[in-house]
Amino acid sequence: MMKFLPHLPEQLVRLLVVFGVLVAGMFFVRSMLPPELKDTSIHIQSTLDREAARPVHYAGSEACADCHEEYTIKKGGYHKNLSCETCHGAAKEHTENPAEVKPNVPRLREFCVRCHTFDPSRPTGFPQINPVVHNPLKPCASCHNPHDPKPPTVPQECQACHAEIARMKAVSRHVLLDCTTCHNAPNGHKISPRVVKASIPTDRDFCGKCHGSGAQMKEAPKIDLTSHGEKYLCWQCHYPHQPGLD
Amino acid sequence: MNNPITEKLYELLKQVGGYIYPNEIEIHWSILVVVYPYITGLVAGAFILASLVKVFNIQEVQSVYRLSLLTALSFLLVAPLPLLLHLGHPDRSFEIFLNPNFSSAMAMFGFVYAWYLMVVLLLEIWFTYRRDIILWAKNERFPMRLIHRTLALFSTDVSEKAVRFDKKVVKGITIIGIPSAFLLHGYVGFIFGSIKANPWWSSVLMPIVFLFSAIVSGIALVILLYMIITPFRKEPIDMKCLDKMASYLFYAVIVDFSLELLDFIHRLYQSEESIKILSELVMSKLFVSLGIIQVLLGMLLPLGVMIAIKLFRFDDELRKLLYFVSVILIQLGIFATRWNVVIGGQMFSKSFRGLTAYKMELTGFEGLFMSLFLLVLPLIILAIMIKILPPWEPEKNVEYLTD
Amino acid sequence: MNRRKFSGKFFTLLFTTTFVGKLLHRRASADTKGYDPSKHYYGMGIQIDKCIGCGRCVEACKEENGVPKEPFFFRTWVERYIIKRNGEVNVRSIDGRISGRDREIEETEILRSFFVPKLCNQCDNPPCVQVCPVGATFKTEDGVILVDEDRCIGCRYCIQACPYGARYLHPEKQTADKCTFCYHRITKGLLPACVEVCPTQARIFGDSKSPASPLTRFKRMNKIHVLKPSLNTDPKVLYSELDGEVR
Numbered sequence: 001m002m003k004f005l006p007h008l009p010e011q012l013v014r015l016l017v018v019f020g021v022l023v024a025g026m027f028f029v030r031s032m033l034p035p036e037l038k039d040t041s042i043h044i045q046s047t048l049d050r051e052a053a054r055p056v057h058y059a060g061s062e063a064c065a066d067c068h069e070e071y072t073i074k075k076g077g078y079h080k081n082l083s084c085e086t087c088h089g090a091a092k093e094h095t096e097n098p099a100e101v102k103p104n105v106p107r108l109r110e111f112c113v114r115c116h117t118f119d120p121s122r123p124t125g126f127p128q129i130n131p132v133v134h135n136p137l138k139p140c141a142s143c144h145n146p147h148d149p150k151p152p153t154v155p156q157e158c159q160a161c162h163a164e165i166a167r168m169k170a171v172s173r174h175v176l177l178d179c180t181t182c183h184n185a186p187n188g189h190k191i192s193p194r195v196v197k198a199s200i201p202t203d204r205d206f207c208g209k210c211h212g213s214g215a216q217m218k219e220a221p222k223i224d225l226t227s228h229g230e231k232y233l234c235w236q237c238h239y240p241h242q243p244g245l246d
Numbered sequence: 247m248n249n250p251i252t253e254k255l256y257e258l259l260k261q262v263g264g265y266i267y268p269n270e271i272e273i274h275w276s277i278l279v280v281v282y283p284y285i286t287g288l289v290a291g292a293f294i295l296a297s298l299v300k301v302f303n304i305q306e307v308q309s310v311y312r313l314s315l316l317t318a319l320s321f322l323l324v325a326p327l328p329l330l331l332h333l334g335h336p337d338r339s340f341e342i343f344l345n346p347n348f349s350s351a352m353a354m355f356g357f358v359y360a361w362y363l364m365v366v367l368l369l370e371i372w373f374t375y376r377r378d379i380i381l382w383a384k385n386e387r388f389p390m391r392l393i394h395r396t397l398a399l400f401s402t403d404v405s406e407k408a409v410r411f412d413k414k415v416v417k418g419i420t421i422i423g424i425p426s427a428f429l430l431h432g433y434v435g436f437i438f439g440s441i442k443a444n445p446w447w448s449s450v451l452m453p454i455v456f457l458f459s460a461i462v463s464g465i466a467l468v469i470l471l472y473m474i475i476t477p478f479r480k481e482p483i484d485m486k487c488l489d490k491m492a493s494y495l496f497y498a499v500i501v502d503f504s505l506e507l508l509d510f511i512h513r514l515y516q517s518e519e520s521i522k523i524l525s526e527l528v529m530s531k532l533f534v535s536l537g538i539i540q541v542l543l544g545m546l547l548p549l550g551v552m553i554a555i556k557l558f559r560f561d562d563e564l565r566k567l568l569y570f571v572s573v574i575l576i577q578l579g580i581f582a583t584r585w586n587v588v589i590g591g592q593m594f595s596k597s598f599r600g601l602t603a604y605k606m607e608l609t610g611f612e613g614l615f616m617s618l619f620l621l622v623l624p625l626i627i628l629a630i631m632i633k634i635l636p637p638w639e640p641e642k643n644v645e646y647l648t649d
Numbered sequence: 650m651n652r653r654k655f656s657g658k659f660f661t662l663l664f665t666t667t668f669v670g671k672l673l674h675r676r677a678s679a680d681t682k683g684y685d686p687s688k689h690y691y692g693m694g695i696q697i698d699k700c701i702g703c704g705r706c707v708e709a710c711k712e713e714n715g716v717p718k719e720p721f722f723f724r725t726w727v728e729r730y731i732i733k734r735n736g737e738v739n740v741r742s743i744d745g746r747i748s749g750r751d752r753e754i755e756e757t758e759i760l761r762s763f764f765v766p767k768l769c770n771q772c773d774n775p776p777c778v779q780v781c782p783v784g785a786t787f788k789t790e791d792g793v794i795l796v797d798e799d800r801c802i803g804c805r806y807c808i809q810a811c812p813y814g815a816r817y818l819h820p821e822k823q824t825a826d827k828c829t830f831c832y833h834r835i836t837k838g839l840l841p842a843c844v845e846v847c848p849t850q851a852r853i854f855g856d857s858k859s860p861a862s863p864l865t866r867f868k869r870m871n872k873i874h875v876l877k878p879s880l881n882t883d884p885k886v887l888y889s890e891l892d893g894e895v896r
Contacts, residue, residue, distance in 0.1 A: 009411045011376060014399040015369075030344070037344060044787060047797040052684070054833035057713045058842050086705055086846040090712050115703045115848060121729050121762040122701045126849075167756060242757065251820045255721045265740035267767075267814025268723045274805040274818065334803015334823030338783075341802055347784035352806050355782070442880050443776060443812035596814055597896040599740055 057090040064091070067098065077148040078127070087111070087146065112140040118163045125193055128163040154190055158183075161193065165241050172242040182206070182240065207234040254605060264600025273592045273604045276612040278328040280588045281620055283434045283456065284581055285325045290431040290457065291464010292318040293367070293423060298494065300420040306490040312637030313475075314468050315371050320627040322363055328620055329355070331611045351437045362430045366423040372397075373412045373419070375635055377404050393634060431460045438587060445520035446527075446591040451509050456587075458502040463580040465495045466573040471628075473570055479638070485562050492569055496552045499576070503545050523598045531593050531601055536586045544579010548572035684836045686790040691830055692885040693844070694853035694867035695766055697892070702727055702764035704743045706843035706852065713831060713842035722817045724828040725768035725843055730894060732761045738894050765895050766852065768843070769794065769815035769828035770876060770884030777807035777816065786825065792857075792885060793832055798824045812877050813884075830854075 008016075036042050061083040065072045071084070085091050088103040106112075109131065118128040135143065143152045151160070158179040159166035169175060179185075188196035201207070210220040211234075223229075229237065255271055262271065296314035298304045330336045343360075346353035376398055383394040432453040438444075439452030469491050476483050513521065528536055551572050555565055589604050607613040710725050711718055727743040735758070743764070771794050778786050778794060785800040786807055796807075801824035808816045808825060819826040831841035835854075839845070844854040855864020864887075867873075871889030877896070888895075 009408055010403045011373075011399070011401045011408060011412070012415075014401055015372070018399060019364075033344070037341075040345065040784060043797055043800055046799070047787075047795055048686075048789065048832075050798075051795055051829060051832040052836045054714075056834060056837070056839065058709060058834075058839075058845050060834075060839045060845060081850055082848050083845050085709075086848050090709075115701060119702065120756050120759055121731065121764055123698050123763070126701055164756075171757065252717075252719045252721065255719070265728075265742075268720065268726050268742050269808075269814050269817040271721050272818070274808050329804075332804075334805070334818060335801065338800065338802045341783040341785075341800060345783055345800075347781050349778075350780045350782045350806070352780065352782035352804065437806075441776075441780075441810050443810055592809075596812055597740070599738075599896065 056092050058085050059090075059092040059095045061085070063095050066095075071147050077150055079147065079149050107139055107141060109138075109140055112144075112146075118167075120164055122164070124164060125161050127161045129160065130163075158185065158198075169241045173244040174240065174242075201235075204229075204234055254607075258603055258605060261603035261605075262600060264595070265597055266595035266600040266602050267597055270592075270595050271602060273589065273602065275588055275592060276332065276604075277585075277589075277606055277614065277617045278332040278612050278620075280581070280584045281617050282325065282328045283431070283460075283588070284463070284584045285321050285328070285620075285624070286431050286434055287456070287460030287463050287580065287584075288467050289318045289322045289325065289362075289464070290427040290460045291462065291466075292321070292468050293427045293464070294461050295465050295468050295491070295494070297420045297424050297427075300417055301424065304490065306484075306486045307494075309484055309487050309638070310468055310472050310491065312374065312635075313472060315367070315374065316628060316631045316635065316637055317468060317471060317624075318464075319367050319371060320624040320631055322359075322367060323627060324620060324624045326359065327623075328617070331616065351433055351440055354433050358426075358430055358433055362426050366419060366426045370416055370419045370423060371635070373415045376401060376412055377409050379635070380404050390634075397634075428457060432457050438591070443596060444591050445518065446524060446594070447587065449509065451505060452587075455502070455505050455509065458498060458505055459580050459583050462495065462498045462502050462576060465491060465498060466576040466580075469495065469569060470573045470577070473566065473573075475632075481638075483566065485565070488566070488569060492552065492555070492572075495573075495576075496549075496556070499545065499549055499552070503549060506545075520598055523594045523601070527590060527594045527601060531603070532586055532590050535582045536590070539582040540579050540586055543575050544582055545576075548576050548579075686836075688858055689791040689835075690857040691771070691792050691835060692855055692857055692864050692887065693768075693771075693830070693841075694855065694864050694871075694873075694887045694889065696851050696853070696867075696871070697763055697765060697888060697890040699849045699851040700727065700764040700766055701849055701851075702729055702743050703848060705846045705848065706766060707743070709842040709846040710828070713834075714829070716826075717820055722820070722826075724815075724826070725766065728765045728767060728895075730761075730763055730765060730892065731759055732892075732894055733758045734760045761892065763890075763892065765888075765891070766843075767813065767815070767876075768886060769811075769830075770813055770882065770886040771828075771830060773883035773885060774881060776810040776812065776880075776882060780806045780810045782806065789832075793830050793835075794827070795829055795832065796825050796827065798822055798826075801825050812880050812882065 030038070036046070061072075064084040068084075085103075087106055091103045093101045094103050113129075113131045116127060116129055117131050122128060140146075144150070155161070157166070162179075166179075169177075169179075182201055183198045185198035186196055189198050204225060205212070208225045209215060210217040211223055212225050213222055215222065234240075258271055292314045295307070296311050296318065299307050299311040330339055333339055342353060343356040346356060379394040379398045380402060381404065383391050383398065386394065435453030435456030438447040438456075439449055441447050469488065472488070472491075473483060513524070551568050554560075555568060560568070592602075593604060594601050609615055704727055707723065707726055710716060710723075714724060716722055716724055729741055729743055731739040733739065771792060773788075773792070775786075775788060775794055778788055781787075782804060783800055783802055785797045785802070786794060787797070788794050798819075803818065803823045803825070805818060805825065808818060811827075816825055816827040818824070831839075831843075834841055840854050841852075844852045853863045853867050855862035855867070857864065867889065868887065873887045873889060874891035875884040875887060876891075877884075
């Protein structure tokens, strides 16, 4: 380029003029634009403001306590950690206009069944029922107060919460055994299941009571406790709730 | 809510196999995003062919030099259209120029495109044609005279010195034009290759493969156009030129094929987690577009044909026929390559557990007809440009600028 | 002054002003009505062994945030995993209705089964922010990734870049959308809608900068996993009891 500086060719000059006009035009247009289009901090701020200003539909569990103290205090028992809006739906509008806008009060069976129907993927210990056989057609609230859902009778069987295990056992070789044959559940377990745990057997001799060489129960298959299974506990290989399939 | 969109999605649900994340049901980058890399690939390829003349002084290809440049320009002008039509908010597309996020490869589009258009392609064409359009304008009437004089920016200097300057500039621009062409199409490959979330795209080879398949498609396109336009002009096809172009096409196809083969072998050998779902993808959804169209028809068959031409002596007519069929197959193959990358990469779930389907619409902004139109439009623009800036010795009685 | 000198001075002036302008530009903070974002840094914990797959979180999110109700657009969703004895893994999404039993799968075939809630992980090294061509999506000071729907051009690059499938294109606004941790709620001291309605506290929301936060206890008492750690996205949604089959 240095060679050409003293005398730029005519076509190059024309070209530079055209480019110069274009570039100047771009800068001019850019300077005429409103700042929102150019400054990043403005658009970030406006986004934050816009997001923060969106309407709230769920009031939050604390908001209900202001007027409905009796439910929040009485909401003991198993549902105490539920938010009111989990069952009653979005209630922000109700807090703003309590007289005219009422939240939904679910009374149909399908509503409770959604959480409490049996599902094999649900964690052990979550109370599940089979809606077809469990008091069919009756509204759940007629026996269970939703704000303190103690069952009307203490569940005699473990099945109410341990549905998956009960169902497995029901089609296994251990079907005739009660849960209490192997597990001892103190009364406190039905009230505070995660705090008071049921007991589980601790050694091989326990299974040996039925499956050992000299054991009483005729139908139970027998093994030699001293040699079978080396040093492992029985349930490290055999799933006790479904021993046949392993 | 939005009935036409969701109607389509309900239909798609039936075609889902395995598990996909619920948001993945919609394939976001449609055929328009297949057309875009195809078009920029043609631009890069045609330009590379043109640069063979200027930088490496390949004399046989001289006669298609200007045609290649005009082809590159007409496709480049159409290139932003598929992108604009695909955006959810084309009205805000200027934001890419005004507020680019420099960590994003896509933000480079504006600058790379503007650079390539303004500084490389337009300037090269201008300096190449300047002398001719000034001389043509002298013997013309309105409106051609005005068009040519305006295009020349009302320049009048056709002295030896000025013409020598023009030639120097053209050579210089071509030299910076080659890496610019690489950048123009390579960055598209990088857009895909840098997405770590998608194992079909995420690869170091992606920009390179894109580039070489672009070169293949560009050279093939110029050959195709040359073989169609020349008989129209009632001129004989220069077999030396054609053979030379086909040679370069052959070398480019070999490199492209090797790269794709390398990618394939590498994936199979490494056998990463995604290999299961990707194998399923290739064998089921992409079997026709990848196995048959891209590899068999688009690469192996033309490769075989060109090897045969090199080994045996075919006469001119047979060679012309074989070249013609090969370049068409190659175009289909490269389009299928783009399809397999873009659409294929969205047809499997990032959960690696399922496959979805792409239902291409016929009408609408993202439909087949629009894509076909976008592929034909550059040819229309090219036809207009050939009228205004004839790339061959024109009917007018003026000296043709040769080197 | 001749042409050359003038154009030289002109361009220098232009470039200098632009450069200086860029230097002076800085990020503002959201000081909306007394909320100081620099005092918070949000995260979420999810306890897999508590999720019952009821789908109330999905519904609440759609209700709270105006997400289209069709089953193709989710800010959060729940996956059900069933791992069978023969090693096969079966995954499907809960769509918020009464989750019935999978009639095709024999229960005796099930080895493990559980639910996994999923949402935007609000990554600390977000690939979506990296690839947005116009900077419409960004990370706030309090750790939430937001989308500016006035700047988003709908190119969908962020949707392609998200490894978790957390983003979608809003069918009406034609801009990218995703979970915002209910930014409009957390800046007012409320919980996100999904956390609010979860009946079993499977979702825990916390503020790392707060002296006492349920998230801290969560991080202390559990072995923490994140989704796709090899992609180095640094997610802020932490899972406990996350099974190896979860992608």
